Amino acid sequence: MVQRRPAADEDAGSRPLWFIPPAGAAQRRRVLTREDVVAEALAIIGADGVDALSMRVLATRLGVVPGALYRHVRNKEQLHDLVLDGVLAEVDHEVDDGLAWTERVKVLAHRLRTVLEAHPGIAGLLKTRDPLGPHSLALAEAFLAALNASGRPGRRTGLAFCLVFDYTLGFALSGPTSVNEQRVQDPATRNKLHAFLRSLPADRFPTLVALGQHVWLNNRDERFAAGLDVLVGGLDASRRPSRRARGHQPQR
Amino acid sequence: MVQRRPAADEDAGSRPLWFIPPAGAAQRRRVLTREDVVAEALAIIGADGVDALSMRVLATRLGVVPGALYRHVRNKEQLHDLVLDGVLAEVDHEVDDGLAWTERVKVLAHRLRTVLEAHPGIAGLLKTRDPLGPHSLALAEAFLAALNASGRPGRRTGLAFCLVFDYTLGFALSGPTSVNEQRVQDPATRNKLHAFLRSLPADRFPTLVALGQHVWLNNRDERFAAGLDVLVGGLDASRRPSRRARGHQPQR
DNA sequence: ACGATACAGTGAACGCTGTTCACAGTCAAT
DNA sequence: ATTGACTGTGAACAGCGTTCACTGTATCGT
Numbered sequence: 001m002v003q004r005r006p007a008a009d010e011d012a013g014s015r016p017l018w019f020i021p022p023a024g025a026a027q028r029r030r031v032l033t034r035e036d037v038v039a040e041a042l043a044i045i046g047a048d049g050v051d052a053l054s055m056r057v058l059a060t061r062l063g064v065v066p067g068a069l070y071r072h073v074r075n076k077e078q079l080h081d082l083v084l085d086g087v088l089a090e091v092d093h094e095v096d097d098g099l100a101w102t103e104r105v106k107v108l109a110h111r112l113r114t115v116l117e118a119h120p121g122i123a124g125l126l127k128t129r130d131p132l133g134p135h136s137l138a139l140a141e142a143f144l145a146a147l148n149a150s151g152r153p154g155r156r157t158g159l160a161f162c163l164v165f166d167y168t169l170g171f172a173l174s175g176p177t178s179v180n181e182q183r184v185q186d187p188a189t190r191n192k193l194h195a196f197l198r199s200l201p202a203d204r205f206p207t208l209v210a211l212g213q214h215v216w217l218n219n220r221d222e223r224f225a226a227g228l229d230v231l232v233g234g235l236d237a238s239r240r241p242s243r244r245a246r247g248h249q250p251q252r
Numbered sequence: 253m254v255q256r257r258p259a260a261d262e263d264a265g266s267r268p269l270w271f272i273p274p275a276g277a278a279q280r281r282r283v284l285t286r287e288d289v290v291a292e293a294l295a296i297i298g299a300d301g302v303d304a305l306s307m308r309v310l311a312t313r314l315g316v317v318p319g320a321l322y323r324h325v326r327n328k329e330q331l332h333d334l335v336l337d338g339v340l341a342e343v344d345h346e347v348d349d350g351l352a353w354t355e356r357v358k359v360l361a362h363r364l365r366t367v368l369e370a371h372p373g374i375a376g377l378l379k380t381r382d383p384l385g386p387h388s389l390a391l392a393e394a395f396l397a398a399l400n401a402s403g404r405p406g407r408r409t410g411l412a413f414c415l416v417f418d419y420t421l422g423f424a425l426s427g428p429t430s431v432n433e434q435r436v437q438d439p440a441t442r443n444k445l446h447a448f449l450r451s452l453p454a455d456r457f458p459t460l461v462a463l464g465q466h467v468w469l470n471n472r473d474e475r476f477a478a479g480l481d482v483l484v485g486g487l488d489a490s491r492r493p494s495r496r497a498r499g500h501q502p503q504r
Numbered sequence: 505a506c507g508a509t510a511c512a513g514t515g516a517a518c519g520c521t522g523t524t525c526a527c528a529g530t531c532a533a534t
Numbered sequence: 535a536t537t538g539a540c541t542g543t544g545a546a547c548a549g550c551g552t553t554c555a556c557t558g559t560a561t562c563g564t
Contacts, residue, residue, distance in 0.1 A: 031512075055551060064514090065514055070552075076551065141460045144467070158467040159474070159478045159479070163482060173422065174380060178380040179382060204393070205390075206397075210400075226415070231415075231483060234485045283542085308522090320542045
């Protein structure tokens with residue numbers, strides 16, 4: 001991060017220093033590797049969010065000119081993909097087999113949310129780009145295995161997987177740094193917001209006036225947990241397509 | 253869109269044309285109004301998505317220099333807010349009161365998704381910015397009213413609202429134009445993807461190998477409908493906190 | 505041991521973005 | 535008729551992702 005260019009001067013006099021780094025093969029020639037680039041990108045995102053990641057600041061922090069990055073990464077899109085898999089690697093996908101499948105799904109979802117929110121902006125990348133890296137696949141495997149234990153047919157398991165994954169991603173996407181959440185965190189602005197809601201014309205927005213203060217709350221954790229409970233509960237209730245869970249057929 | 257600057261020359265000779273436009277008061281002076289700007293921005297987004305909306309192309313299409321836009325809009329963020337409310341105005345929030353609350357919620361969610369996906373990228377704005385414009389509030393009122401008819405306490409209705417809204421937004425966000433979906437729409441690439449999934453090491457990814465082809469499918473409509481059914485079904489089952497729907501408490 | 509070769513990094517440029525600011529021109533009111 | 539308010543102009547600033555001819559160095563084959 002400080003001086004990238006190795007001080008080759010001091011060794012110019014004494015000819016052979018072949019001894020010191022025999023490990024690494026073609027490692028010594030390249031002062032910068034793709035791993036370095038991705039690692040520094042992860043550091044930037046972890047510190048200041050994904051918006052702070054520009055090729056220029058990344059290059060500067062690596063002590064290099066912007067164009068040099070393109071020797072290791074095709075473009076910023078590919079950098080995003082690499083970073084994405086690096087982030088998903090932080091999600092522990094090992095779960096206790098003794099737990100019920102519902103609990104396993106919940107644990108995994110909570111872990112995924114935690115990691116995503118620790119890297120602001122990452123969820124936005126996951127929404128549009130596909131998780132096909134090794135770590136992404138491992139996580140998908142864990143989710144699928146848990147859901148598969150609920151004993152539904154494969155096609156419905158696929159739908160359930162998409163549902164849980166989409167929900168978690170969507171939730172993490174409007175992270176705690178969004179305007180939405182910031183506005184609700186500060187008690188003063190939250191009170192002003194509640195006052196605004198109550199001041200709305202009661203004939204046009206009766207339910208908003210009455211219940212608005214229950215919607216805009218500083219309760220991200222509760223919201224995620226409650227939503228996940230409803231969701232997994234719904235999945236549990238629709239394991240076998242009984243008369244209650246009609247309408248799941250792939251018509252249309 | 254063509255010649256914005258009015259031909260003021262032809263009227264320079266004959267002095268008073270006070271007769272023609274007495275309507276509009278201070279309307280004639282301004283050749284460009286905020287409504288014009290927002291309308292053109294909506295047209296751009298509707299045609300080419302939110303990424304195609306830059307101040308420069310917007311200004312060009314209005315026959316104006318980029319800086320002129322800042323007379324009507326504080327910055328691009330505010331433009332996004334205005335555009336957002338304009339899009340949400342397209343969602344019809346009238347629903348038949350005769351329907352069950354579950355059906356009303358589903359109808360509203362489907363309408364919201366349709367409108368959001370008709371304007372690629374809009375869902376991304378909704379996730380971070382708050383919907384407090386008049387049309388946004390009307391839609392929130394409709395959702396809340398339907399959910400409130402389920403007879404749960406106010407606090408839980410608020411949670412249910414967030415859940416349904418977040419789900420719909422999250423789903424619409426990874427719209428049909430995302431890489432994820434594009435990859436699955438073309439049968440050839442979809443088959444390659446399925447082959448890749450089957451080719452994974454079965455000892456590390458057993459469930460993925462077996463069920464992967466049920467996850468990556470070209471079934472957005474089915475996915476949304478099925479997810480919404482599970483979700484609303486879960487909400488229906490948890491109306492009264494019975495022994496089945498335990499774990500909704502705001503612990504942690 | 506030496507010349508050929510591959511290649512990481514350089515520096516400069518291109519075209520794009522959002523935004524600002526002094527200025528010009530025009531309309532409305534005084 | 536003069537003043538004042540205000541919209542649109544033109545140019546600029548700083549930053550973005552990306553490309554490309556070039557340079558220097560480290561490695562390989564002879």
